[in-house]
Structures are given as structure tokens and as C-alpha cells.
Amino acid sequence: MPDGSEGDVLLQVDDLVKYYPVRRGVVFKRTVGQVRAVDGVSLTLRRGQTLGLVGESGSGKSTLAKLLVGVEAPTSGRILVEGVDVSGMKRAERRRLRRTIQLIFQDPYTSLNPRMSVGEIVGEAFAIHPDAAPKGARTKAVRELLDLVGLNPDHLNRYPHQFSGGQRQRIGIARALAVKPRILICDEPVSALDVSIQGQVINLLEKLQDELGLAYLFIAHDLSVVRHIADQVAVMYLGRTAETGTDVQVFEQTRHPYSRALMSAVPLPDPTLRDTRRPIVLEGEVPSPAAPPSGCRFHTRCWLAPIVAGREGGDGTGVPSVCSTVQPELEQQEASGHLAACHFAADVTSEAVGHD
Amino acid sequence: MTDLVVEFSTADGVVRAVDGLTYSVDAGRTLAIVGESGSGKSVSSLAVMGLLQSPPARIAGGSIRFNGTELLTMSRKQHRAYCGEHIGMVFQDALAALNPVYTVGWQLTEALRARHGFSRRQARTRAIELLDMVKVPAARQRVSEYPHQFSGGMRQRVMIAMALAMDPEVLIADEPTTALDVTVQAQIMTLLAEIQAERQMGLILITHDLGVVATVADQVTVMYAGRAVEQAPVLEAYGSPAHPYTKALLQSIPRLDRKGGELEVIPGRPPDLLAVPAGCPFHPRCERAEDVCRTGAPPPVVELPGGRSAACHFAQEVMTDA
Ligand SMILES: Nc1ncnc2c1ncn2[C@@H]1O[C@H](COP(=O)(O)OP(=O)(O)OP(=O)(O)O)[C@@H](O)[C@H]1O
Ligand SMILES: Nc1ncnc2c1ncn2[C@@H]1O[C@H](COP(=O)(O)OP(=O)(O)O)[C@@H](O)[C@H]1O
Ligand code: SF4
Numbered sequence: 312m313p314d315g316s317e318g319d320v321l322l323q324v325d326d327l328v329k330y331y332p333v334r335r336g337v338v339f340k341r342t343v344g345q346v347r348a349v350d351g352v353s354l355t356l357r358r359g360q361t362l363g364l365v366g367e368s369g370s371g372k373s374t375l376a377k378l379l380v381g382v383e384a385p386t387s388g389r390i391l392v393e394g395v396d397v398s399g400m401k402r403a404e405r406r407r408l409r410r411t412i413q414l415i416f417q418d419p420y421t422s423l424n425p426r427m428s429v430g431e432i433v434g435e436a437f438a439i440h441p442d443a444a445p446k447g448a449r450t451k452a453v454r455e456l457l458d459l460v461g462l463n464p465d466h467l468n469r470y471p472h473q474f475s476g477g478q479r480q481r482i483g484i485a486r487a488l489a490v491k492p493r494i495l496i497c498d499e500p501v502s503a504l505d506v507s508i509q510g511q512v513i514n515l516l517e518k519l520q521d522e523l524g525l526a527y528l529f530i531a532h533d534l535s536v537v538r539h540i541a542d543q544v545a546v547m548y549l550g551r552t553a554e555t556g557t558d559v560q561v562f563e564q565t566r567h568p569y570s571r572a573l574m575s576a577v578p579l580p581d582p583t584l585r586d587t588r589r590p591i592v593l594e595g596e597v598p599s600p601a602a603p604p605s606g607c608r609f610h611t612r613c614w615l616a617p618i619v620a621g622r623e624g625g626d627g628t629g630v631p632s633v634c635s636t637v638q639p640e641l642e643q644q645e646a647s648g649h650l651a652a653c654h655f656a657a658d659v660t661s662e663a664v665g666h667d
Numbered sequence: 668m669t670d671l672v673v674e675f676s677t678a679d680g681v682v683r684a685v686d687g688l689t690y691s692v693d694a695g696r697t698l699a700i701v702g703e704s705g706s707g708k709s710v711s712s713l714a715v716m717g718l719l720q721s722p723p724a725r726i727a728g729g730s731i732r733f734n735g736t737e738l739l740t741m742s743r744k745q746h747r748a749y750c751g752e753h754i755g756m757v758f759q760d761a762l763a764a765l766n767p768v769y770t771v772g773w774q775l776t777e778a779l780r781a782r783h784g785f786s787r788r789q790a791r792t793r794a795i796e797l798l799d800m801v802k803v804p805a806a807r808q809r810v811s812e813y814p815h816q817f818s819g820g821m822r823q824r825v826m827i828a829m830a831l832a833m834d835p836e837v838l839i840a841d842e843p844t845t846a847l848d849v850t851v852q853a854q855i856m857t858l859l860a861e862i863q864a865e866r867q868m869g870l871i872l873i874t875h876d877l878g879v880v881a882t883v884a885d886q887v888t889v890m891y892a893g894r895a896v897e898q899a900p901v902l903e904a905y906g907s908p909a910h911p912y913t914k915a916l917l918q919s920i921p922r923l924d925r926k927g928g929e930l931e932v933i934p935g936r937p938p939d940l941l942a943v944p945a946g947c948p949f950h951p952r953c954e955r956a957e958d959v960c961r962t963g964a965p966p967p968v969v970e971l972p973g974g975r976s977a978a979c980h981f982a983q984e985v986m987t988d989a
């Protein structure tokens with residue numbers, strides 16, 4: 312599906328915003344500003360599809376995940392789960408939604424209660440969602456879930472510390488699957504795992520997707536993992552989407568300078584490419600989301616803007632005024648479904664940087 | 668380093684964290700040590716620096732020489748002082764390695780003040796120079812700030828500056844970019860490469876990232892359960908791995924530059940060091956294992972052409988297999 316337009320839409324997010332107040336003062340806390348953790352994100356997730364979400368630390372990925380599973384309430388914007396707007400729902404109502412959307416955490420070491428047995432952890436979901444499995448059939452359901460994620464069902468009386476990191480991540484997956492969700496939000500699900508174990512968990516997630524028709528929102532720092540697992544990719548920068556499209560569009564027909572810089576910085580495991588590939592080294596660090604730069608949020612670190620400015624005359628150090636004053640919106644590129652938020656998107660691929 | 672053995676006594680028994688490790692690094696060259704967590708990478712470098720807490724740690728054998736000088740026969744104090752002059756180390760966790768209650772400038776120059784009698788003023792000037800060298804912006808102001816005021820990437824720069832304060836001939840960097848974004852990782856690796864070239868420093872880079880190794884290392888040592896299972900120049904190790912573990916690791920990682928099918932994974936997990944399998948420690952996970960691999964002593968290190976070696980009964984065949 313080249314433009315990702317097939318399959319039912321399970322999750323639709325429109326212009327989602329989450330601001331956190333910045334407070335000063337010890338006794339009388341005053342709000343002195345706002346952290347714009349997520350600032351106008353839209354996305355669509357279809358049945359059986361994996362949407363990979365990438366971006367530097369602090370770009371708003373985890374905040375987006377929390378909004379989607381209902382742990383946080385959005386400041387504005389809409390979240391439609393199977394067509395139903397859930398963004399304005401009360402906590403109790405959101406519970407129902409939680410059944411459809413489950414979260415898998417990054418850290419398999421801290422996300423499981425050490426005092427509960429594996430059976431209790433996985434079965435806990437049935438107490439919250441009693442209709443997920445009839446009372447008499449719960450132990451059997453837990454055993455089936457453990458089997459499904461590749462754990463020995465006879466180990467259901469063991470405790471989390473008796474399992475390795477990869478096995479604990481499997482327990483977390485079994486727990487998430489207990490209520491038969493249709494969407495899994497995976498926030499860095501393999502980052503804490505060893506290389507050889509990462510592959511096992513990735514393969515498990517792919518197998519479960521095929522068998523159960525699950526849709527994944529897959530958040531990861533590691534672009535190679537996202538390249539492997541995702542059908543659709545969204546690149547975030549300072550709370551906004553810089554670029555989105557199919558994995559081929561984003562990774563091979565890149566149309567945003569930030570996406571291109573991110574990709575160029577990933578070291579490839581092939582020493583023969585060493586001399587032909589140079590990272591585009593972005594200067595500095597991500598600016599604070601409490602005070603994002605004017606115009607295009609990326610203009611303070613963009614490698615393309617000075618090139619464009621130089622081409623248009625000037626000394627080649629400044630950025631075009633459109634970059635520092637006008638916020639670029641996501642716009643359609645050549646291929647349908649491929650969107651990028653850059654005033655000079657057409658120049659991104661043609662500029663020869665990052666190669667000798 | 669020759670045949671280093673490090674053991675820890677734990678409540679459950681003696682753990683052999685490093686089991687006969689041998690490596691060397693030349694001036695101006697980069698040796699990468701790769702392996703999964705618990706394979707002994709950090710413990711072996713702490714042994715070099717004389718930083719292992721003993722007990723529970725015990726160096727049970729081997730030798731570590733720097734330009735011919737044996738470090739392991741020195742007293743702890745001598746050892747630390749010697750490393751202070753010659754070998755710098757950057758730790759995995761920069762926040763934990765910095766003291767939260769002292770300014771960055773103060774910590775950067777502690778050794779200079781203590782050992783070289785720098786005045787506070789001289790020390791401050793030198794601290795600013797060091798921060799400039801590792802490209803911390805606004806060094807003049809930031810020298811008086813505290814570690815928590817620095818971002819992860821900036822803290823790692825401070826760690827590098829600190830390790831370079833005494834002009835070491837060798838730098839050991841233990842997972843210096845593991846917790847950082849790829850963009851910041853690229854900045855730090857570029858910085859390390861520049862400094863290394865400028866000073867002809869030997870660099871020992873500990874990492875689990877096979878991409879980083881391919882990009883910066885000359886030589887690679889692959890560790891498994893406390894041992895070096897393969898040692899080779901990077902091009903050869905990646906082009907024709909001679910140990911099944913190296914080969915499997917390279918095949919199991921997803922790649923940015925192509926969309927693969929199902930990942931080929933290594934089954935099982937690294938051994939518990941209290942119960943390392945008999946024979947070849949890798950045999951329960953090795954697709955090539957035969958009876959000879961399952962009993963007796965671990966396979967000996969086989970020397971291969973091109974200055975390479977691998978600890979596998981079938982190293983020669985593995986290397987020449989496509
Ligand atoms: N409860 C909160 N109060 C104030 N600011 C917050 C809160 N939660 C998150 N933020 C801020 O919002 C921004 C986005 O955070 P978020 O955790 O979503 O980033 P992320 O993309 O998941 O980063 P990482 O890759 O490090 O996990 C950050 O600047 C963060 O400090
Ligand atoms: N203080 C300690 N006491 C007991 N065992 C230890 C101690 N420090 C490290 N080890 C063990 O030594 C082995 C190697 O550890 P380490 O060198 O830190 O691994 P890595 O390759 O991840 O850096 C591990 O099994 C670890 O649990
Ligand atoms: S709009 Fe300008 S500053 Fe923003 S990414 Fe494009 S070229 Fe760079």
C-alpha cells in the first residue's frame with residue numbers, strides 16, 4: 312500500500328496539543344510559561360499497520376503516547392478511536408478506550424510490580440476489564456498469553472526478578488495483549504535490551520501483528536529499528552511533525568532537512584561505507600520547548616537554510632527570512648501521502664551534504 | 668593486556684567477569700571492544716584504571732602493561748597516580764560520574780590543583796581552555812555551573828575534557844554515547860576523532876553499537892562471557908567474521924539503509940556467569956555447534972592470517988564460508 316490509504320482507520324489524531332504549565336515560586340506557584348510538549352500533531356493509524364515515530368529526546372514522543380492511551384488529557388485537538396472522539400471523555404469513560412489501546416513501556420525493569428507473580432501481572436487486566444475473559448477461564452487465558460509471547464506457561468507463579476530483560480518485555484507484551492487491544496503504543500520497547508534480545512522482541516511484535524491484525528505506534532530513538540518495523544514514519548521535532556510518509560518516502564526520498572540530518576547521523580554497520588558517508592553534524596541541541604524558535608522551529612540548527620540564503624545572495628551565514636518568520640505547514644510532496652514541513656523541501660534531496 | 672582474569676565473590680559464588688582477556692592498542696589507533704551487557708567490557712577497563720573495588724573484585728591473573736610498565740604490581744595508590752598521568756577514562760554514566768555539589772570547573776581541574784599546584788586562578792583559566800577544546804559553548808560562563816545545569820551531551824563533553832586534562836596517551840571511553848541522541852552521538856564521536864588525530868592518542872572505545880564500531884574503529888575485540896571470542900581489523904571482522912557469534916550479531920541487527928525481512932536472531936541469551944556452559948560458552952546459542960563444542964575446556968584461540976584470531980574450533984571454516 313504505497314500511500315497507506317488502505318485498511319480501516321483505527322486511530323485518527325487531529326491537531327493534537329499538550330501544553331504543560333511552567334510554574335515558579337515555592338508557596339504561591341505562578342504560571343510563568345508553557346512547555347509546548349506536543350504542538351499540533353495529526354496522524355492516522357490503520358489496522359495491521361505500524362507507524363514509526365522518531366525524533367530527538369524531548370521532541371514530544373512520549374507525551375503523544377500518554378495522550379493516546381489517556382494517561383494525560385490534551386490541551387486541544389481530537390483523538391478518534393475507531394471513529395469515536397475520546398479526547399473530551401472523563402476518566403471512567405476513557406477506561407473503555409484503554410481496552411482498545413494498550414501501552415508497552417520502555418523499561419522492562421521498572422514497569423512490572425516486583426511483588427506480583429507473572430500470572431497476577433498478566434491477569435490483572437481481567438479485574439479491570441472483566442469482560443475480556445470469563446472468570447473461570449482466566450488462568451487458561453493467562454497461560455495462552457504467555458505461550459503466545461514465547462514464555463513457558465508453567466512459569467506463571469514466578470516473579471519478575473526471575474526473568475531476563477527480554478523475558479520481562481515479553482511479560483509486558485502479554486499484559487498489554489490480555490484485554491485484546493487493537494492498537495499497541497510501544498514507547499521505546501527494545502531500547503533497554505541487548506542487541507541479540509532486541510531482535511527476538513522485534514520478531515515477536517511482528518508475528519503478533521500478523522496473527523492478531525494489531526496496529527502499532529512504535530516510538531524509538533533507533534532509526535534502524537524503525538526502518539525495519541514501520542510501514543509509515545513520522546519525524547517529530549519540538550512537538551511538531553517535520554515529515555511523514557511511507558518508510559520508503561521518508562527514508563529514501565527524504566524531504567525535510569531535519570529527517571535527513573537524523574538519518575545521516577546513524578552509523579551504519581558497514582566499515583566499507585566509512586569514507587563515503589559523513590554525518591550532517593547539527594550544531595547545538597534541541598531548543599527548549601518552553602520557548603521554541605520563531606518561524607520554522609528548526610531554523611536555529613538547520614543546515615539547508617544557510618545554503619538557501621547563500622544562494623539568494625547574502626553572506627551564507629544567515630537564514631532566509633521566511634524560515635525565521637513563517638512556520639511551515641505540512642505540505643504534500645510528489646508522492647501522495649508524503650508530507651514535509653519545510654519551505655524549501657524540494658531542495659533537501661538535491662543538496663549534496665553528508666557525502667564526499 | 669595479557670590474559671587478564673577478574674573475579675567477583677558474590678553471595679551465590681565466584682563470578683569470573685573477565686576470563687583471560689588479551690588486547691593491545693597503539694598510539695593514534697582505535698580499538699573497539701564490543702559485547703552484550705555483562706560480557707566484561709566495563710570490568711576490564713576498570714581493572715586498567717585500578718578502579719575495581721576489592722573485595723568483592725579480585726584480579727586473579729594476567730598482566731596490564733603501559734609502554735612496558737606493569738600496572739598490576741603497583742600499589743593501588745601508585746596505580747591510580749600512574750593512570751592519572753597516562754590513561755584517561757570517560758564513563759558510561761556522566762551524571763553519576765560527576766559530583767553534583769561542585770562546579771564543573773572545579774571538578775575539571777581537581778587533579779591539576781592537587782598534583783600540579785595550580786592556583787585557583789590558573790585552574791579556572793585551564794578549565795575554560797578545556798571546555799573550549801571540547802566545544803562547550805560559552806565556556807567562560809559555564810565553567811561556574813553545576814553538572815545538573817548541563818544537558819546529557821554537554822555533560823559527556825565535560826567528562827571528555829576531564830579525561831583529557833592531564834594529556835593522557837590513551838583514552839578509554841566506556842559507552843560514551845549510549846544514552847544520547849544520534850545527533851549528539853555524531854557530535855561527540857566527531858570531537859573524539861579530532862582530538863585523537865591531533866594528539867595521536869590511543870583510543871579504547873567500549874560499545875555495543877556495531878554501527879559506531881564500523882564507523883570509527885581500526886581494530887575490534889568481540890567479547891562474550893568474559894572472553895575475547897574474536898579479534899580482527901574492522902574491515903575483516905565485518906567482511907569475513909571468523910567467530911559464529913560475531914557473524915550472528917552482524918546478521919541480527921536491523922539496518923537503516925535497507926528494509927530486511929524477518930531478523931535473523933540469536934536464540935537464547937548470554938549465559939549466567941555463575942553457570943557458564945561447559946565447552947564453548949556460546950554453544951547453546953550457536954547454530955554451528957558440534958559435539959566437540961559441548962564438553963571440556965573452551966575452544967582455544969586460533970591465530971588466523973592477517974593478524975586476526977578467534978576462539979572457535981571452526982574459526983577457519985567460519986571465516987571462509989560466504
Ligand atoms: N509533566 C510534564 N511537565 C512539564 N513538562 C513536561 C512534562 N512531561 C514532558 N514534559 C516536557 O515535554 C517535552 C517532551 O517530552 P517527551 O517526554 O514527550 O519527549 P520524548 O520525545 O519522549 O523524549 P525521549 O526521546 O527523551 O523519551 C520535554 O521538553 C519534556 O521535558
Ligand atoms: N561489583 C560487582 N560484584 C559482582 N559482580 C559484578 C560486579 N561488577 C560487575 N560484575 C559482574 O561482572 C560481569 C561483567 O560486568 P561488566 O564488565 O560491567 O559488563 P559490561 O560488558 O556490560 O560492561 C557481569 O556479569 C557483572 O554482573
Ligand atoms: S523551513 Fe527553512 S529552517 Fe525550516 S527546515 Fe526548511 S530550510 Fe530549514
Ligand code: SF4
Nearest residue numbers: 947950953960979980
Ligand atoms: S566452538 Fe563450536 S559452539 Fe563455539 S562458536 Fe565455534 S562452532 Fe560455535
Ligand SMILES: [Mg+2]
Nearest residue numbers: 372373374498
Ligand atoms: Mg520518551
Ligand SMILES: [Mg+2]
Nearest residue numbers: 708709759841
Ligand atoms: Mg558496561
